[in-house]
Amino acid sequence: MVSSDHIWSILAEVSDPEIPVLNVVEMGIVREVLISDAGVEVTITPTYSGCPAMKTIETDIAEVLDEYGIPNYTISTVLSPAWTTDWMTDEAREKLRLEGIAPPQKGSADKGLLMGRLRDVKCPRCGSTETRMISQFGSTACKSLYQCASCAEPFDYFKCI
């Protein structure tokens, strides 16, 4: 019988189609791996309800499991508990920053959001906090568009949910 550690390490080879620098395990998209006599059960969760990458992620996971000859697996999707940027590891946040995407701040609840208070977002290029939001919605649902006043660089901010 295969071990769940082995399955997790295989799944870490699947990159997020929209943020290829991260894999689906680091993103927190893979929620559970269950091994039983019936086979392997992988549970995933979408980042946003309308995330168009979910179908691709499911196909990519199936492909890599086939490649490693894992028989009898199922991939199911759950909505609860709802995905949060808090599940992203420190390592994943650093990878985002190096890619030029400001990582999400910790504490997803973002209580100030409805009051229009935005937290300081650090420029991923120069580290300045003299940044401003240009648009709440960026290239994908999970990102906002910002610009740095210190180095003038426009950048994506991975917003908290």
Next chain:
Amino acid sequence: MTQLQQFNYTIRLADDALILGQRLSEWCGHGPILEEDIALANIALDYIGQATNLYKHAAQLDTQKRDEDALALTRMEQEYNNILMLELPNGDYAATIMRQYYYTSFYLLFLDKLKSSNDAFFSGFAEKSIKELRYHVQHASDWVKRMGDGTEESHKRIQEAANQLWPYVGEMFGMDALENELANAGYAVDRALLVDEWKKQCTALFDEATLAMPTEAWHHKGGREGRHTEHMGFLLAEMQFMQRAYPGAKW
């Protein structure tokens, strides 16, 4: 509480999400500025995703065993149960934004209550969707303020939009025998209980935006019974075209 009642309730929520998502997606490529084009496309995608989750759930409850695509794309007009406001043509950007504000500020309050549903699917669905709705409400509120407290022209347009859409907001809070029974069973939300808080929030935003709260007391209804405006048929004709022309098409 019967399975048919659960199915009908799920379809109401699914139709609201799908029809709003369809309307918003019409802005794709036509937004007033690039950032707004992208914002509305992203927001539309959230609703279409929420609709997919709801139709999948409805499919499990459907005694006719239709799948989510068949439910979303092959029913007749009278079988759709969305509220009328969401099917109205987009109008100018002020009208789209005002509809977004009226609806999303209501829907966030609604989801917050749905989170306590004794049905595991609905509590999970609400928990997930709330995170998206917070951003939608903020987006709409920002624009209501900017337009209301902006130029003479923007103020005039957003006030007109607020007045014209007002007779449609009543339906958001409408309860009937089905929803009363499901709400009493702890499954659904009592919409009528949300009116006061919603009006309070709306009044506060309108004050800040220098807008006047509309006063019209008469409200349209009929969407929940499948009686739609003359715009619905055209919306469905476009949305259903592919599945009607090429039944079962996949790509």
